[in-house]
Amino acid sequence: MELANRVKTLTPSSTLAITAKAKQLKNEGHDVIALGAGEPDFNTPQFIIDAANEAAQNGFTKYTPSGGIPQLKEAIAKKLDRDNDLSYSTDEIIVTTGAKHALYTLFQVLLNRGDEVIVPAPYWVSYPEQVKLAEGKPVVVKAEESNNFKITPEQLEASITDTTKAVIINSPSNPTGMMYSMDELEKIGEICLKHNLLIVSDEIYEQLIYTDDQHVSIAGISEQLKEQTVVVNGVSKSYSMTGWRIGYAAGPKDIIKAMTNLASHSTSNPTSISQYAALAAYSSEKDPGEEMRRTFRERLDTLHELLNEIPGVTCRKPKGAFYLFPNVKEAVRKTGFESTDAWVTALLEEEKVALVPGSGFGFPDNVRLSYAISIDLLKEAAERINRFVVNHQS
Template sequence: MKLSKRVETLTPSTTLAITAKAKELKQQGINVISFGAGEPDYNTPEHIIEVAYQSMKDGQTKYTPAAGLPELRKAICAKLKADNNLQYEVANVCVCSGAKHALYNIFQVICNPGDEVIIPIPFWVSYPEQVKLASAVPVYVEGIESNLFKITAEQLGASITDKTKALILNSPSNPSGTVYSKEELEAIAAVCVEKDILVISDEIYEKLVYDGTEHVSIASLNDEIFKRTLVVNGVSKPYSMTGWRIGYVAGDKEIINAIIDLSSHSTSNPTTMAQWATLEAITGTQEPLNEMVLEFDKRRKAMVDLLNQIDGISCAMPTGAFYAYANVQELLTDDVKTADAWAAKLLEEANVAVIPGSAFGSDIHIRLSYATSMKNIEAGIQRIKEYVEASNK
């Protein structure tokens, strides 16, 4: 059977390949330490679980509007006002089956064949694939490591053509953990307004910031950029609700209405009881989140400090998310030429799983998640150190 051309353009997921190999080794009884997780290692807070359970007991098991529960959309508006100084009406918000689904829907409704979408490198693995699925063209702009992997307004301006439809901005970033400052965002916003392009602002890691870093939504800077920005967020990362699959997008009513129409013909609505759980996550106690951030902060410092003690590895201290993005270029050889090959040998010989940078647009970096125990961090990086020292002999 011949598949559609759109799926033939997709690149297999490096993340899934490494994860599958790690699981295979574990099933063989091998003690694998994995730093691949893109989700918190905490369970969903109990008060959120209880609300979901009670909602089902109360009969909340039927369809909701395609855009989501009115109560939840109203709560999202209140959250965006309180946390981000963004003033939206309920009609400006659509709840989706995860932030990934929100992003997918955005590209489907804004892109035509041949449109260009600017994607900074390093990027989250699904951005290019979702752009291609919308028959648009990814245009890559490299964030320089010395600038903590952030692109500049000058780089952005130079990459815009008459085919450019949008810029994807992910702050805090997966995989680098970098956070754009207000001043950097103001410069980028000025270019987007001048060139009249959309900004898709993926803010899913908004709550996971450290060292007094301030998360600023680019949409909050002025009225002109506000009109051009689609804000994407959700509960997966801050409330450890990755499996609940609830995210949302807020923005221009015309675009939101198109997303609602698309959702009505694809998912019908996000899972009902998960929406009630999300309402509790947003409006209920934030103490579990605060405790998780404190613990992630400790792990972040430990992981980066340990990585930088290994000859040949360098890693900037991330200020957001729960990833360390390490440079392994000095460890590459004629036999092991890329981070992919290096990560494969690390898994095979040291039983440590990391995600190679090709998943994010780089051949010389690896991503490690510190959403795992301190015990795993210390043991896993010790294995990496021993592997590197043995390889250098």
Template sequence: MRTLASRVSTLSPSTTLAITAKAKEMKESGIDIIGLGAGEPDYNTPDNILQAAYQSMLEGKTKYTPSGGLPALKDAVIEKFKKDQNLTYGRKEIMIGIGAKHVLFTLFQVILDPGDEVIIPTPYWVSYPEQVKLAGGVPVHIEATATSQFKVTAEQIANAVTSKTKAVIINSPGNPTGMIYSKEELQTIADVCLDKDIWIISDEIYEKLIYAGQKHVSIAQLSDDAKQRTLVINGVSKSHSMTGWRIGYIAGDQEVVNAMTDLASHSTSNPTTTSQYAAIEAYNGTQDTVEVMRSDFETRLDRIYPQLSKIPGFNVIKPQGAFYLLPDVSEAMAKTGFDNVDDFAEALLLKANVAVIPGSGFGSDNTIRLSYATSIDLLEEAVRRIHAFVKENWING
């Protein structure tokens, strides 16, 4: 008798979580590991949010909530969209979920039938293709290269559309690239999606982490038609350093949101009540810490980017958002005797004591992802170790 369902037979584990767990294990055994793998801010959740969560518990707000989230949290999300993007949504167009990851998972479950295709630009966040497959869909990858600043074009999307295409995913600012689509680029993409009548899934979880005077534009802002075809995914994990609280949400088509809410009622009941009250404060309370964190990340990027660029065989594009660097290390691999990026990343962990994420997990076989969500001192030491490793193992000739 076969033990496991076929839907999980091709499932790949999360590369980011696996590397982070390995690095933690080594560190706990006494090895001096610098972890540049995890995708979360190194700040604690702001005090006002912690206090709001605590107060909600003292007041007995620890019971079930509506499956789609507390009305007060939906209202906070609605106000956030009005303030930040000048977008108007109603409560029935918002669903609160257990982190943006689970919201995406639920979305794919309700919009995909077996064989439906979802266009996913590469490099991609590790869970996109796996979640599509779990819903019976087919990931269709289109390549974004360094020469295009890791952004796909409307023409590439149009060429990838078939009669089975259901949606395209746009992640801006992107993970793992940190790149941002301009308003003009988004407009051309929206035009194609409207013409082809496909959903636009806009993952905007890093919208508050933007640098060098760049501005976040949601594709839903471009027109009423674009808004109707766009399903915006966001949450408080990155913007307010609340990764462990697990609160994300979707804004968009009422029929889709209603179906997601119904599915959640049979799977999760509701997002954690205390976390929802924390998220209400995250949006309704002071936003000072959001800017402090963003500014600090930009300082770290400006400091570490030139140092990373000096490592032989590393070709790095400076990102515009998020907190990742994605150097192409194909030359460094070749010159240090490695055939693939997984082995190269493992060697950095075991020999240089630096944990990075191999780009293979993002559909980018010649890159590694480094998170700069850690202190300047640790970042500089990590780059020094990587530089020394490459230099010591460089094969001349």
């Protein structure tokens, strides 16, 4: 039977593919160092696990409202007010099965065939694919590495057409870890207001910042921008709850209502127990991310220095998330491989180090490394990469 056209153009996730290959090699007994995973290597804080267990024991194991339980939506509203100085009512918030599902549902209710969405590159691998699934057209705008992988207002303006409907802003970014400043977001916001574009603000890494810079939500700059922004976030990264699958979107009521209606016919509701776990996370005055940030900062400093010592590798230092996105173009050239993808494959096969090729993020000269593993393994990985480059140099 022939498959639907909408799935024929999908590109498999490069991050999941490399992770699967690394796990296969590990299962075969190989000493693999996997730097591809996009999740913290910390367990979910105990008080959150306890809240989930208590909810299960108390019988909160049934269907919930499609848009999330009221208590969690209220807690998210308080979080947005506390952390981002944003005021939302509960009918402007939807709880989703992870932030990825929030994005998917948003594009489904927003886009008609041919509508364009501006996707800055490097981009998270699922952005263009989700736009295509909604029959929209991803318009990739390549940021310059010299501008820390951030698009300029001039690039944004030049990319807008009569069919442009939205632009995606991801700060801090996956895969680069770079952040937009208040000034940069103000200028981007002015252009979006001028052209009446919806801003999709993916803020999933907002709590994982390792400098004195403050995270800025573009929705918080002005009331006008808030009315044209959908903020997407969740507990996956900041509370190390990737498997719990709880995200949310906050935005204009009509958009949130449409997303809720669609969710009622797709997922029914986010997992009940996970919602109570997220409720505990957002209701607590504890900051479980402090230890995680301290550890990630140490790993970032160490790995960034080691990567820049490898022949043919240059790496800018990010401010957030838990990724490095080094340029390996010269290393690939010196080692005689035809592409970064081939270089990454050979590295995994020979040295058993799993990286994600930058082609999946729209930047084929780079690779993404996650430093969500121990510092000892990061040092060992850098040593193996260096050995691989040196041994292959012609």
